[in-house]
Amino acid sequence: MSEDFKQAALDYHEFPKPGKISIELTTPAQTSRDLSLAYSPGVAEPVKAIAADPENAYRYTAKGNLVAVITDGTAILGLGNLGPLASKPVMEGKSLLFKRFAGVDSIDIEVESESPQAFIDTVRRIANTFGGINLEDIKAPECFEIERTLIEQCDIPVFHDDQHGTAIVTVAGAMNALEIVGKKIEDAKMCVLGAGAAAISCSKLMILAGMKPENIFMCDRNGVIHSGRTDLNQYKAGFAVETDKRTVDDALEGADIFLGLSGPNMVTGEQIKAMAKDPIIFACANPVPEIMPEIVSEVRPDAIMATGRSDYPNQVNNVLGFPFIFRGALDVRAKRINEEMKLAAAKALAGLAKEPVAQEVLDAYGLESLEFGREYIIPKAVDTRLLGVVSSAVAKAAVDTGVASKPYPANYPLKTLADI
Numbered sequence: 547m548s549e550d551f552k553q554a555a556l557d558y559h560e561f562p563k564p565g566k567i568s569i570e571l572t573t574p575a576q577t578s579r580d581l582s583l584a585y586s587p588g589v590a591e592p593v594k595a596i597a598a599d600p601e602n603a604y605r606y607t608a609k610g611n612l613v614a615v616i617t618d619g620t621a622i623l624g625l626g627n628l629g630p631l632a633s634k635p636v637m638e639g640k641s642l643l644f645k646r647f648a649g650v651d652s653i654d655i656e657v658e659s660e661s662p663q664a665f666i667d668t669v670r671r672i673a674n675t676f677g678g679i680n681l682e683d684i685k686a687p688e689c690f691e692i693e694r695t696l697i698e699q700c701d702i703p704v705f706h707d708d709q710h711g712t713a714i715v716t717v718a719g720a721m722n723a724l725e726i727v728g729k730k731i732e733d734a735k736m737c738v739l740g741a742g743a744a745a746i747s748c749s750k751l752m753i754l755a756g757m758k759p760e761n762i763f764m765c766d767r768n769g770v771i772h773s774g775r776t777d778l779n780q781y782k783a784g785f786a787v788e789t790d791k792r793t794v795d796d797a798l799e800g801a802d803i804f805l806g807l808s809g810p811n812m813v814t815g816e817q818i819k820a821m822a823k824d825p826i827i828f829a830c831a832n833p834v835p836e837i838m839p840e841i842v843s844e845v846r847p848d849a850i851m852a853t854g855r856s857d858y859p860n861q862v863n864n865v866l867g868f869p870f871i872f873r874g875a876l877d878v879r880a881k882r883i884n885e886e887m888k889l890a891a892a893k894a895l896a897g898l899a900k901e902p903v904a905q906e907v908l909d910a911y912g913l914e915s916l917e918f919g920r921e922y923i924i925p926k927a928v929d930t931r932l933l934g935v936v937s938s939a940v941a942k943a944a945v946d947t948g949v950a951s952k953p954y955p956a957n958y959p960l961k962t963l964a965d966i
């Protein structure tokens with residue numbers, strides 16, 4: 547990043563007001579009567595209605611369209627454990643994306659917690675306020691138990707974005723990339739660098755989409771996760787394979803897909819030379835990928851390349867998932883976000899990339915044309931059709947699998963934010 551760009555990023559966050567989000571009123575609050583309705587004495591009426599029936603919270607408060615973005619700051623992007631306060635710009639950023647792309651109101655909450663249990667207790671105690679909880683940037687392995695327990699204890703959707711949002715977008719991109727190079731997911735071999743929240747969840751969804759577990763070579767700091775290792779936690783152990791491969795170089799040799807969910811500049815051009823023909827390289831660490839696209843195009847011009855960033859083609863980033871997944875889940879008041887809803891979202895994303903691209907999308911990216919192919923495997927974040935296509939696929943899957951408390955909405959598929 548140039549010094550100019552770094553300063554521009556700081557200025558963006560400082561001006562015109564510090565931060566990226568604020569709260570707006572939805573009802574009039576000008577006159578004495580307005581205030582009597584909004585506050586005392588009028589507010590007592592919805593209070594009594596909710597006390598009599600908790601469902602009324604969805605009718606009389608902002609709960610139904612409000613998602614908490616909650617973190618402990620232990621895995622902020624690929625920057626590591628910099629603590630809750632430092633994570634606030636990322637969490638405000640997620641709130642910005644929720645509102646901008648899917649009309650979901652959201653507030654960031656950065657929790658200082660001494661243990662996973664303390665974090666769980668904090669989230670559980672404030673869950674009533676929200677229609678959904680988006681867990682963000684919580685490191686593995688703690689994130690798995692945190693999410694599992696909160697799903698069990700809360701009656702609203704709890705979704706760890708780094709796990710499932712990332713997995714949905716990765717599977718969508720990988721399905722399309724494999725189609726473009728004429729390979730089948732059942733035959734594809736994948737080297738995964740990283741064995742944390744995102745890597746484990748992406749690998750699980752790839753298996754659900756058809757990849758063979760024995761074709762996944764996952765690597766952590768100690769190399770390939772194989773059946774001879776005795777240092778694995780239960781989540782990594784689920785990916786231990788019977789193999790002679792030991793290093794990242796071994797795992798890359800002959801691999802059809804490289805999926806990087808680790809940290810900056812972890813692999814070199816030399817290392818990816820050994821991948822199979824037409825390699826698919828998803829270097830998804832943020833903000834600096836495992837390998838830069840410029841290096842890949844030099845050594846492997848036959849590669850399909852994706853990063854998590856907005857400034858290169860093929861942005862494989864959970865921004866394409868979480869706003870629309872919550873939109874669909876909230877609108878049918880789903881109790882949880884299940885595997886069927888995740889796969890439906892992935893398929894909807896993959897399908898949209900094959901449709902003609904709107905002029906407004908081309909304008910936003912300064913492009914003359916764009917069509918399904920090596921440089922366009924996944925829709926652009928500003929594509930307004932994402933709202934309708936992904937949220938309706940998620941809502942339909944929720945209704946079909948019995949986790950929705952409301953029917954498929956009459957106003958679906960949504961065309962614009964004004965339809966919400």
Ligand SMILES: NC(=O)C1=CN([C@@H]2O[C@H](COP(=O)(O)OP(=O)(O)OC[C@H]3O[C@@H](n4cnc5c(N)ncnc54)[C@H](OP(=O)(O)O)[C@@H]3O)[C@@H](O)[C@H]2O)C=CC1
Pocket residue numbers: 620621622623624625683684685686687707708709712739740741742743744745765766767768806807808809810812830831832833853854862863864865
């Ligand atoms: N594009 C996108 O949409 C997303 C991208 N990401 C990116 O993925 C990365 C990981 O995030 P997340 O899963 O949440 O974090 P976690 O802390 O849960 O996992 C990090 C993983 O990276 C591994 N790792 C770190 N350094 C190395 C190394 N030198 N060699 C091998 N493995 C290494 C760790 O290995 P070990 O287990 O040995 O400690 C760990 O398994 C981040 O860069 C993040 O920005 C995450 C979510 C979404």
Ligand SMILES: CC(=O)C(=O)O
Pocket residue numbers: 622623624683707708831832854863864865
């Ligand atoms: C994109 C994202 O959530 C991450 O890099 O952590």
Ligand SMILES: [Mg+2]
Pocket residue numbers: 623682683707708
């Ligand atoms: Mg994240």
